[in-house]
């Protein structure tokens with residue numbers, strides 16, 4: 001079935017830095033299975049401001065293996081609607097609409113595994129990485145973890161103390177490299193500057209060739225940083241299947257354009273209707289020229305699932321059963337999902353009049 005929101009109580013709030021806060025949720029016994037998650041997945045939170053539905057994706061920062069609670073960490077975006085609200089107004093005891101965990105930025109672990117995991121995080125991009133990193137350390141007792149973590153200065157490092165604790169606990173298996181663009185020299189060993197291609201190559205090339213080839217690489221941070229890292233990894237001939245990426249936004253402030261805009265094709269015929277299967281019902285909905293399938297569903301009042309609306313998360317994923325669509329952005333889908341016929345309805349335009357999408361055929 002398509003995914004729906006559930007009401008969860010905020011059980012704890014911890015200030016991580018001046019502009020980042022961790023929110024924990026209480027999961028009632030009847031929702032324990034619904035909120036089971038994999039390290040690296042995200043939740044969608046929904047708020048109503050002046051009656052307007054505002055929903056945002058937040059990566060789970062806890063690990064299903066290392067932690068016994070569920071939490072997300074939200075960094076305030078200046079001028080934003082939701083993140084400033086969460087950082088300054090949300091209180092313990094408040095009830096929040098939360099969608100169950102989703103997302104592909106994860107990896108299956110093997111307790112007999114003996115691998116190297118190299119994580120690159122920038123700012124709030126640490127959240128899913130912190131979840132995966134803890135799971136690896138607690139599950140694969142012979143695997144090694146290297147975290148390269150970029151921030152502007154020592155005081156903006158989210159999970160700074162938790163990382164120190166982890167380092168003490170896993171002294172032989174965890175290496176944390178802090179990369180600070182504007183350090184204030186307050187007691188954290190670091191390298192000054194940004195993570196760019198050369199810096200990434202410099203770090204990875206310190207490892208043996210066989211380790212480089214077989215390591216798993218994870219990255220989450222600003223688009224510009226991720227582009228530089230990916231370019232370094234591809235130059236090292238790392239297999240794409242070992243490179244895992246998560247983007248919080250498709251257009252970052254540095255002017256980089258992560259979103260893949262395909263050349264827009266004219267519809268093959270005049271498209272006026274699409275068929276949508278949702279919550280066990282079939283709906284024939286009108287589609288206005290230029291609207292995505294998701295927008296048409298929202299306008300028709302059928303309440304399709306969505307979160308980011310920019311092709312970054314995959315909450316709006318549905319299976320294309322018939323017809324042809326074109327996606328403006330598809331980075332949030334894995335190759336396997338695309339092969340199975342999944343589309344992101346928030347970026348999909350119908351090209352033919354016989355399009356049928358099924359939100360229920362989702363798991």
Ligand SMILES: Cc1cc2nc3c(=O)[nH]c(=O)nc-3n(C[C@H](O)[C@H](O)[C@H](O)COP(=O)(O)OP(=O)(O)OC[C@H]3O[C@@H](n4cnc5c(N)ncnc54)[C@H](O)[C@@H]3O)c2cc1C
Nearest residue numbers: 056057058059073074075080081082083124127248312313
């Ligand atoms: C899969 C996924 C996981 C995410 N996980 C996290 C997480 O763990 N922690 C977290 O803090 N955020 C996370 N985000 C980002 C989050 O969903 C929101 O986009 C973010 O909190 C901004 O929302 P807002 O309502 O405050 O700003 P909005 O009102 O949506 O935007 C205000 C302005 O800020 C710009 N903007 C939006 N997001 C960013 C950003 N991240 N950096 C710079 N400018 C931005 C917008 O383009 C807009 O101009 C995640 C996003 C996705 C898709």
Ligand code: FES
Nearest residue numbers: 307309311314346
């Ligand atoms: S709603 Fe996030 S990808 Fe469509």
